[in-house]
Amino acid sequence: MRFLSILCVCAALLPGVLPGALSAAEITHVMGTTEVPDNPQRIVVLTNEGTEALLLLGKTPVGAASSWYGDPWYQHLGDRMAGVEVVGTELAVNLERVAMLEPDLILGSKKRQEEIYPQLSAIAPTVFVVNATDFKENMKLYARSVGMEAEGEALVSAYDADVARLHSALGENADDTVSVVRFVPGQLYVYRHDSFSGVVLDDIGFKRPEVQAQDGLSLAVGKESIPNMEADRMFYLTYDTGNGEGTALESETLKDPLWANLNVVRSGKAHKVDDGVWATSQGILAARAMLQDIARIYGVDADFSSE
Incomplete structure (x- = not known):
């Protein structure tokens, strides 16, 4: 019941906008245009590829889809994900867990989560990439979404x-x-x-x-x-x-x-x-x-x- 109440309250809001959030930018992505808050602090990321982009930007998500290997994170991530809440897998996102984390931004993928985009958008502003293939262009989109466009460009250039x-x-x-x-x-x-x-x-x-x-x-x-x-x-x-x-x-x-x-x-x-x-x-x-x-x-x- 608590989860349903959260969704009902969120659904009554303007799409992609949380109460009290300061809109820093309108982000155009595969699902449309989303107003994102200034300097989001509580980010939930629903793809392994998106998680790596955030970590390289110096931002640790509050919740993330688990890695396909590891318990629950890839070995090559080391201890970067310590304390991060698992919110299911890329193919089976636990919406209640996402909502309970009270995110101010959600990052995901059309290929993986298109069917639940409306529910995610009701919880928090949600930005989707098309899929994980083009990790360099995706990095730039994630960086714009968290107000770090220059940093994202620099990281791609460094790669x-x-x-x-x-x-x-x-x-x-x-x-x-x-x-x-x-x-x-x-x-x-x-x-x-x-x-x-x-x-x-x-x-x-x-x-x-x-x-x-x-x-x-x-x-x-x-x-x-x-x-x-x-x-x-x-x-x-x-x-x-x-x-x-x-x-x-x-x-x-x-x-x-x-x-x-x-x-x-x-x-x-x-x-x-x-x-x-x-x-x-x-x-x-x-x-x-x-x-x-x-x-x-x-x-x-x-x-x-x-x-």
């Missing part, structure tokens, strides 16, 4: 500068063809240009194997397609829901003669990387962690910028 430094440090290896393979329970995937890892690898300037050098996120393949994964370098990752099926598929595939006979495997240039960083998080902190992984694997010092 671009880190990419340029890595490209330079890689030397002739910057022209390598790199393959990205992912083990998911019951299915083997290769990842393409429009995937999160694909965007970062494209930024660096790497080439991709023919089947991966295509538009789109990913392609489900069978083990007979393993020879098409050949490359100068390979990065492979495993998504496991906790029942061990993803890990079992990884183990089974790595023992397959087709895999063992790949030149990239025989030369020791196939590297296991973290799935949270390379696939599921999709945020700017994960992108920076990807750059660091690549520098470490290639043994180069890119002199990355500090956060």
Whole structure:
């Protein structure tokens, strides 16, 4: 009953405006235009990618959708999320928990939460990105939403500068063809240009194997397609829901003669990387962690910028 009362009171307000909030800006986003309060302090974020953007801006949300891995946050976030309330997952937001946190701003994604946008907007001003693919443009929108547009632009520029430094440090290896393979329970995937890892690898300037050098996120393949994964370098990752099926598929595939006979495997240039960083998080902190992984694997010092 308490939750229903909160929603009823909020629904009676002007869309996206809280009582007493000072409107600093009108933010245009995929769902329309939303008036956001000046310097929001109680932010709820409903995507892992959005959480990383906030953290890099120096703002810790009061509530967030849990990470796909971790208990409840990704390992690469360290202790940044200490004390943050879990408000469900990206695909199952707990509206009552969101309302009880009394946020003054909610950040989410049309792809994940379009159906509950009206309820969220009744609780607090709500800004949505389209999806998590374009983490750089999303960062700029999140930054505008919290009154930190200049800081957001600077952070994206710092990422671009880190990419340029890595490209330079890689030397002739910057022209390598790199393959990205992912083990998911019951299915083997290769990842393409429009995937999160694909965007970062494209930024660096790497080439991709023919089947991966295509538009789109990913392609489900069978083990007979393993020879098409050949490359100068390979990065492979495993998504496991906790029942061990993803890990079992990884183990089974790595023992397959087709895999063992790949030149990239025989030369020791196939590297296991973290799935949270390379696939599921999709945020700017994960992108920076990807750059660091690549520098470490290639043994180069890119002199990355500090956060």
